[in-house]
Amino acid sequence: MKLSVNGTEHEINDLEPDMPLLWVLRDELGLRGPKYGCGIAQCGACTVHIDGEAVRSCQVPAGGVWGAITTIEGLGTPEAPHPVQAAWIAHQVAQCGYCQSGQMMQAASLLAETPTPSDAEIDDAMSGNLCRCGTYPRIREAVKTAAAKLSEG
Known part of the structure; x- marks a missing residue:
């Protein structure tokens, strides 16, 4: 295969x-x-x-x-992180970190489809990704930051 x-x-x-x-x-x-x-x-x-x-x-x-x-x-590298990865770091989203790769992959997919999502669109798209540490407010802010960075071109 x-x-x-x-x-x-x-x-x-x-x-x-x-x-x-x-x-x-x-x-x-x-x-x-x-x-x-x-x-x-x-x-x-x-x-x-x-x-x-x-x-x-x-x-x-x-x-x-x-x-x-x-x-x-494959989303980004340590030298050139994807804007979502950079935003996760800037907002210190991760606590335990276990869910974060899935969270970032979901966020990157959302931003590829919806470049400037509303809070409701972020919440809806991210609702299937669970975070036991409860970093949801930081996740939303990181998505907004990544969206702004991606819109800069």
Whole structure:
């Protein structure tokens, strides 16, 4: 099976096609950004992009992947973070940090579709990503900051 992950083509052999993409990313490719949270697509910790669309990788069979996969590791780099990543740092969003890669991937997807979201649009888009630490107000502010940065061009 071939998968394009973070701009690199990977050939993965001896894989059951119904294995969740999350386990392929973590166990076969060694990517630790997407996290296992609930296993039923309810918490968002495993969120990645497939062709820019935010999806819950715990529920996507690896054999059913339809396009290029981006994980938090491919969103930006330490030297050139994506505006969402930079905003997360600026607003000190993370406490425990467990959910944050999924939160950032969901936010990046939102901003790609809705460049200047309202508070209600942010809350709606982010509602499927749970944060046990309760950093929701900082998440909203970070999304607004990233939106402003992205609109600068």
